[in-house]
Amino acid sequence: MLSLPVFLFASLIKTVLVLFILLTAVAYTVWLERKVVGHMQNRWGPTRVGPFGLLQPLADGAKFLLKEDLTPPHVYKPLFIAAPMIAVVCALSSIAVVPFGTSLPIFGHNIPMQITDVNTGVLVILGITSVGVYGVALAGWSSNSKYSLLGGLRASAQMVSYEICLGLSLVGVLIVSGSFSLSEIVKAQGGLFWGFLPKWNILYGGQFIAFFIYLMAAYAETNRIPFDLPEAETELVAGYHTEYSAMKFAMFFMAEYANMITVACLATLLFLGGWHGPVFGPPLLQALLPTFWFVAKVFVFLFIYIWVRGTLPRFRYDQLMAFGWKFLFPLAIANLVVTALIVAYRA
């Protein structure tokens, strides 16, 4: 156990570092998406700004800062300004309970690579996601325009419906792991079975159906294709962020990609074994390799996100809601019942 001053200092450093890395990751996820979707559509994507377009996020950031921040006269000002802030705060806070690796031995103290290890870590992330719906709903309403209102209502109804399927798909994992704490769940997935297969929850824990439910619910939660009707240009101009410009729009953008990264981190932790992976070499390498495996798995999940974006058409809104309520929800409950029966039978 760390002493209080060491804990506070380490937490401060960790918070600053994680926030910085997360914001950089958000910017470069945008770059990755533009490149990957571009190549899938047989074109280059950004190439001019820096080698391989790698400085494109910097250019975009400068553009967003320098653009005119327009506030239309007919909006409800307090909520118009507050809504992107709510969205960004909620998107960036859930990374606080995510364990990035085992503990790092620094100056004699064992510092865990997680900002806080809350007993109810999974529920904290679900709670923050639930509050993030307000950002979208209030943005749509306060903009006082038809497109925004419809887009905001559709987006928030979609997010609330798929939150249920998201939560239920995670309950199977919780039953198998026996704890709400994220670091406990990751630790329970260590080791191998049958000699070479890792004991990840998706294989050994039998949660492959839950993984697919989680995948689909995650796409709907983060308003990504194939569930992005609320922000489709051909349907609703730009949905709930139609009336936003410059930095406020950039905040919504950041919130969407930060949500993607959080969801990818959660999937890695709960289904793909978190930071477990082959560990070898000198002690410093052994302390850093788990983080590398974690980042690699998150990257694979993000790549699947972008791959799906480049491939599938979008669902119509009634198809989307029917899919969530009439197919995913009963399937999630069935998964829950079967998992509970198997765990009870084995115990």
Added chain:
Amino acid sequence: MLHLVLFLVFGAICVAGAINLLAQTHPISSALSLVVVMASLAVEYLLLGAEFVAVVQVIVYAGAVMVLFVFVIMLLNAGEEERTKGSRVAMILGVPGVLAGGLLVAWVLLKRSETGSVTLGSLPGYPKTIGNLLFHDFLLPFEVTSILVLIAIMGAVVLASRPEAQIPPPGKES
């Protein structure tokens, strides 16, 4: 000491949110003040050591129930309240009356409570304990509550649906 300070701070935020809910003219501002009340209640639960209840409070109350309230206000397009002329008599009798009633209730409650204040961690807060209590000792209330919720859902569906005959068939409207 820190415990007391945090309790007072978040209690003050809670009461301020509740008063703001009454004082605001626009229903959306009132609904958001209620969200602040729910969130500060969640922190109070956390201060008691009930972390599971605190997070469930945020997920269910602040994240689902209040979202539905906000939906309804947005869909109904409820505007700002109209201000009617206040009544002098109501102010003179009402405000001291509320204060006196509140003090009376507080005095009765404080006089009758035998236990002291609750210390952090004295009540069972772990999800495992709550699950055991819910499914062993309190199983009957749990099942009855779920049937109540089912009846409420059915009632809402019945109230919200229109009878078939009154919906004009498409194409015949002009």
